[in-house]
Amino acid sequence: MKRVFTCIGFSMATTLFALCFIKYEYIFLLTVGLAVIFIASLIMPNFRQAVVVPLSLASAVFACLLFVATTQTTVEPVRSLENQTAECEFYVIDNGTVGDRSKTYSAKIVKMDGKDVNFKSALYLDKKVNLRPYTIAKGKLKFYSVGKDGFSSYGKYADGIYISAKCNLSECFGKRVNSPMKYVVALRQNIKDKLSYLMSGKEGGLSVALITGDKSYLDRDVKTAFMYSGTSHIMAVSGLHLSVIIGALLFIFKKLKISHKISSLVCIASVILYMGLAGFSGSVTRAGIMLVVMLSAGLFSMRGDSL
Structure with a gap:
């Protein structure tokens, strides 16, 4: 059964990676072409019996549809704000990174010109400005692009950021946002x-x-x-870091003769916490999900298969 999921995962991952290098206007044609080939593979007995061929093609078609749906409903509406200026209410979700000329935050925009919105943005402020995470602030934002696609965004798209903004801060309300x-x-x-x-x-x-x-x-x-x-x-915090931490925890729990289910629960909680500490980057989230799935086997008295 795991080979089935391997085919699905590999086909989707490969397709999504390739879509980052293809102009968006051609993706619809690619989706139709893959769908036609998929249907043909179901009709032809040799390919249908192989299972891997139609399964991989179906996964590729699903990846294209997922890419198109996400682009239309999430990416394009945010990217349409490019070169616009608006009065916004927002809160930053990290402590910022100091550059040569400015300080960069990841921010959640919650209001724009009095209207409720909800999207992330890379926010550039004066180096001397320090914003407290998860505290509502207000300012005039001028939006500009972070890249025309996932490849040219240098990782911004992977963090769910499709637009950047320069901010002239006007005030901080001090109102805290309730978030763990x-x-x-x-x-x-x-x-x-x-x-x-x-x-x-x-x-x-x-x-x-x-x-x-x-x-x-x-x-x-x-x-x-x-x-x-x-x-x-x-x-880049990823599977190497998580493997070292969880491997050390499992070794200690084994020496202390703690039950496998309790050690699995503690390790799963540790994985999720470390994902948060690493900012839920793409690399650590991918590795974390895989490790949580493997550790979950211990909760059902089964053996986790790393392959």
């Missing part, structure tokens, strides 16, 4: 502050990047060295 993520963000910042304090300089910045995925603390020379050596992917 504000505690995770506070814990993440506390970890970064502690690491920076205990291991200052290049070592501290590298530790922050490896543990939380935040590269803003990295020294410029360290960034350059990782870039030229082609090893920047090491700092």
